[in-house]
Amino acid sequence: MKLSFQNRIALHYMIATAVIMAIIFGVVFFVVQETMYQNLDNSLNFEASKHSGEIKIIGDAIQFINKAEWEEVEHKEIQMNPIFIQIIDINGSVMDKSPNLKRDVLPFKDINEYGTHFNTNLKDQAIRQIQKPIESNGVTKGYMLAAITLEPSLMVLFKLRNTLIISYLTMLCGLYFVSRYLAGRSIIPVKNITQTTNRITKNNLNERVELPVYKDELYDLSSGINQLLQRIENAIERERQFTSDASHELRTPLASLRGTLEVLIRKPRDVNEYENKIKYSLSEIDRMTKTTEQLLLLARLDSTNTILNNTLISLPTLINEILVRYDKDILSKNLKVELQVETEEKTLVPKYHANLILDNIINNAIKYSTQNKSILIQLMSIDKSILCKIKDEGIGIKNEDIPNVFNHFFRSEALEHKHISGNGLGLSIALKSAEAIKAIINIESKPNKGTTFTINFLSKS
Ligand code: ADP
Numbered sequence: 064m065k066l067s068f069q070n071r072i073a074l075h076y077m078i079a080t081a082v083i084m085a086i087i088f089g090v091v092f093f094v095v096q097e098t099m100y101q102n103l104d105n106s107l108n109f110e111a112s113k114h115s116g117e118i119k120i121i122g123d124a125i126q127f128i129n130k131a132e133w134e135e136v137e138h139k140e141i142q143m144n145p146i147f148i149q150i151i152d153i154n155g156s157v158m159d160k161s162p163n164l165k166r167d168v169l170p171f172k173d174i175n176e177y178g179t180h181f182n183t184n185l186k187d188q189a190i191r192q193i194q195k196p197i198e199s200n201g202v203t204k205g206y207m208l209a210a211i212t213l214e215p216s217l218m219v220l221f222k223l224r225n226t227l228i229i230s231y232l233t234m235l236c237g238l239y240f241v242s243r244y245l246a247g248r249s250i251i252p253v254k255n256i257t258q259t260t261n262r263i264t265k266n267n268l269n270e271r272v273e274l275p276v277y278k279d280e281l282y283d284l285s286s287g288i289n290q291l292l293q294r295i296e297n298a299i300e301r302e303r304q305f306t307s308d309a310s311h312e313l314r315t316p317l318a319s320l321r322g323t324l325e326v327l328i329r330k331p332r333d334v335n336e337y338e339n340k341i342k343y344s345l346s347e348i349d350r351m352t353k354t355t356e357q358l359l360l361l362a363r364l365d366s367t368n369t370i371l372n373n374t375l376i377s378l379p380t381l382i383n384e385i386l387v388r389y390d391k392d393i394l395s396k397n398l399k400v401e402l403q404v405e406t407e408e409k410t411l412v413p414k415y416h417a418n419l420i421l422d423n424i425i426n427n428a429i430k431y432s433t434q435n436k437s438i439l440i441q442l443m444s445i446d447k448s449i450l451c452k453i454k455d456e457g458i459g460i461k462n463e464d465i466p467n468v469f470n471h472f473f474r475s476e477a478l479e480h481k482h483i484s485g486n487g488l489g490l491s492i493a494l495k496s497a498e499a500i501k502a503i504i505n506i507e508s509k510p511n512k513g514t515t516f517t518i519n520f521l522s523k524s
Contacts, residue, residue: 069250073243081235088227095223099216100191104180107193110146111209115197118150118159118207125150125158125197125205134162144211147185150197152205169208182213189213252281256288268296308472312354312486316347323347350484357488360419361471364495378410378442378451378520381417385425392429399437406444412500412520419496420504423489424453424516430483431457431514451518459510468506469494 066074117128127133127150149160149169157168169192170183180193192210196203252275259272271292272285323340332340382402386393393400404410428438436456443450460468464475472487497504501521508514 068253069243069246072246072250073239076242076246077235077239080238084231084234088231092220092224092227096220099220100180103191103211103213103216104193107146107180107191107209107211108195110148111193111195111207114148114209115195115207118197120197120199120204123152123204125152127159130159130162144215147190147208147210149208149210150205151208153203158205169210171206171208183210185210185212189217191216252285256285260288263292265299268292268299305471309354309358312472313351316351320344320347350486354486354488357486357492360492361488361495364419364492364499373413373415375411376414376417378412378417378449379404381412381414382421382425382440382442382451385418385422388422389426389429396429396432397435398429398432399435401437401439403439403441406442406449408444408449410442410444410449410520412449412502416496416500416502417520420493420502420518421451421453423493424504424518427489428453428455428457428514428516430485431455431459431480433457436513447521449520451520452515453518454513454515456513459512459514460506460508461510462508465506465508469504 114127118125119128145163147161147164147167147169149164150158151171152158155171160168167185169185169190171194172181172183174194174196179195180191183190183192189212190210191213192208195207195209197205197207252273256272259270263270271289274285274289275282323344327337327340379402386400386402425438425440432438432455438456439452439454441450441452441454443452458480460475464473467473468475469490470487471491474485474487477485477487494504496502497518503519505517505519506514507517
């Protein structure tokens, strides 16, 4: 059966209350019934004890002493709830009985089986009866039976039972509707959330779920959904910006390529001019190829954090491999590059990501250094992490540009250093790679003094 959330709450609430109320009503009924029987048994005990002192035992016969007085009282008074008394011998034969029993006889039941108190019938009437042994010199001579009609007590119990059952059923019905109404009211915010989230598409991502008045779990849920929507909106906005920046970045070299070729085709030129324009065109094509490769790399880093076959490598080995790659640039600028390893520990890091981080940062240190300057690379360990500092004496970054250097396509003062090639994607790739291996990159920089990048790697040793 498919129940709505609202009905499910109401049903569960009702079942729990039904069980609790059934136990409470059962206990009430049982206590009233037991108290009633106890009262009757006390009266019967009193009467039986009283009459046990008013008997005479002659041989095997047992009889009441004052039967005549008793009969007289019986004639004068009408008793509402008469108590019947009867004496029987050990064989169960009636020896004597109270006048109110007339021709009737109280049934004797085996004490071992029924105990001293039990319910039975006298003709059609329900009665409560007790049986007490009559002893003489320690020998049981017979039994004193005392009984009283149960009809009024049973009537009270019957009425109590019916009242309890009717109020139980009425209460459950009422409870079901009340709890259904309350459950319905308390899930209104959930319905609001569903309606709003169903309405939201890519085109109205700025809509938000209405926050409930009280700061409860539903408030947390609504504000959690709003924060999620905000993150999605930001991500989509970033994506939009990225696509437009990327197409701009590719359109510019394409336009300049087209312009160069159009100029070339207009009229015949000398060989030198052809050579220069073709060289320029090839360099633009290289730039576009590099940008496309870096965009693909960024997309790959975005789509998965786990690179298969991400082997470990020691940092000094990796740094030396990178320096070899840029040997030509180092020599042409006559840079002094020094690697200081100030740690005894093994400096193993995931090769794929560490290479992307260090390659871009070392490449920048070389690119943005002027002639004859030094670059210092230091490796040291702090607690369980390895710090790699890359310090150059290059052109530096303006203080207000430092927070932006990791943004896609951001180039600080690009016009000032047009001769330095770049597209503003290198540090974005470094940051994405660092996030993938939980490394942290920090920058300190002063214009015309130099820049220091500090990368905090978690050691895999
Ligand atoms: P680019 O391809 O332009 O070098 P990056 O993403 O690697 O792109 O760097 C972004 C910008 O940060 C660079 O354009 C440059 O302005 C600045 N930058 C990065 N590293 C350095 C550095 N070592 N010295 C000076 N400026 C730097």
